Amino acid sequence: xxxxxxxxxxxxxxxxxxxxxxxxxxxxxxxxxxxxxxxxxxxxxxxxxxxxxxxxxxxxxxxxxxxxxxxxxxxxxxxxxxxxxxxxxxxxxxxxxxxxxxxxxxxxxxxxxxxxxxxxxxxxxxxxxxxxxxxxxxxxxxxxxxxxxxxxxxxxxxxxxxxxxxxxxxxxxxxxxxxxxxxxxxxxxxxxxxxxxxxxxxxxxxxxxxxxxxxxxxxxxxxxxxxxxxxxxxxxxxxxxxxxxxxxxxxxxxxxxxxxxxxxxxxxxxxxxxxxxxxxxxxxxxxxxxxxxxxxxxxxxxxxxxxxxxxxxxxxxxxxxxxxxxxxxxxx
Numbered sequence: 001x002x003x004x005x006x007x008x009x010x011x012x013x014x015x016x017x018x019x020x021x022x023x024x025x026x027x028x029x030x031x032x033x034x035x036x037x038x039x040x041x042x043x044x045x046x047x048x049x050x051x052x053x054x055x056x057x058x059x060x061x062x063x064x065x066x067x068x069x070x071x072x073x074x075x076x077x078x079x080x081x082x083x084x085x086x087x088x089x090x091x092x093x094x095x096x097x098x099x100x101x102x103x104x105x106x107x108x109x110x111x112x113x114x115x116x117x118x119x120x121x122x123x124x125x126x127x128x129x130x131x132x133x134x135x136x137x138x139x140x141x142x143x144x145x146x147x148x149x150x151x152x153x154x155x156x157x158x159x160x161x162x163x164x165x166x167x168x169x170x171x172x173x174x175x176x177x178x179x180x181x182x183x184x185x186x187x188x189x190x191x192x193x194x195x196x197x198x199x200x201x202x203x204x205x206x207x208x209x210x211x212x213x214x215x216x217x218x219x220x221x222x223x224x225x226x227x228x229x230x231x232x233x234x235x236x237x238x239x240x241x242x243x244x245x246x247x248x249x250x251x252x253x254x255x256x257x258x259x260x261x262x263x264x265x266x267x268x269x270x271x272x273x274x275x276x277x278x279x280x281x282x283x284x285x286x287x288x289x290x291x292x293x294x295x296x297x298x299x300x301x302x303x304x305x306x307x308x309x310x311x312x313x314x315x316x317x318x319x320x321x322x323x324x325x326x327x328x329x330x331x332x
Contacts, residue, residue: 004155011128021159024195028163031125034145035230038118051250055257059133068143107138122148127229129260161193165227169196170214199227212310
């Protein structure tokens with residue numbers, strides 16, 4: 001069992017191994033992150049020429065729209081399974097109000113002035129772009145991330161497990177679970193092989209009850225992955241923003257596809273340095289964790305018990321509280 005040749009070429013550190021099927025909660029086989037960028041939008045108008053470039057990373061808008069239509073049919077054709085949610089409806093609603101991107105119907109960008117209205121990218125944990133697609137709606141709908149995740153799963157062995165970090169991973173995970181009955185929904189039979197969390201820098205903007213469940217520092221399996229690799233890619237593409245604002249569609253896709261591939265090649269060349277930096281960070285974090293535990297005066301088992309208490313059933317949450325802790329007064 002092996003990943004596709006394309007993925008092995010893009011990131012051998014993630015996809016070159018031949019052993020797959022690690023339990024997701026113990027540490028998935030691969031960890032990816034997704035993020036959208038509204039600055040890479042394009043003005044409407046101009047002449048659309050015949051595409052002469054076959055994109056490797058960019059997905060066709062038609063394929064993404066097909067996934068969106070299938071998701072809509074599942075959502076409207078099946079009753080919501082609220083029992084499958086990991087958070088209460090109230091907590092999810094508060095998280096949704098905290099992030100504009102969580103509202104799929106929000107007009108973040110004027111679609112009458114721009115088309116496409118942005119770009120979404122999917123990267124591996126080493127900040128190497130794997131897939132990308134245009135945002136063609138005013139809001140950042142879940143279909144973009146789901147479409148790229150499904151394409152990724154097609155290029156992986158059938159037993160491969162995946163961890164996804166996304167700004168609103170709580171909302172996406174809830175959507176996948178809510179329509180998962182009686183048959184698996186958005187992700188098909190791959191749903192049990194995928195775990196989701198919130199990107200580190202965005203996790204602290206979520207409700208405390210959401211952080212306890214979806215913060216990658218608290219959810220087993222994500223380790224020290226931060227899910228913010230996209231920010232480093234966006235930094236490398238900032239010079240293309242004014243150039244591509246009025247570019248023809250096919251040329252814009254070609255330019256971004258080649259730029260993402262160049263970013264990936266650069267990161268692959270520096271994988272050794274990446275591992276060295278992360279190894280040093282791991283030692284620092286391990287030492288810091290032991291020091292914090294000693295300062296707390298509590299054993300590892302006691303701290304684990306306190307964490308489990310915060311994972312109380314969602315029915316006990318009231319007004320943003322998770323167990324006895326509130327979002328305004330988190331535990332030390």
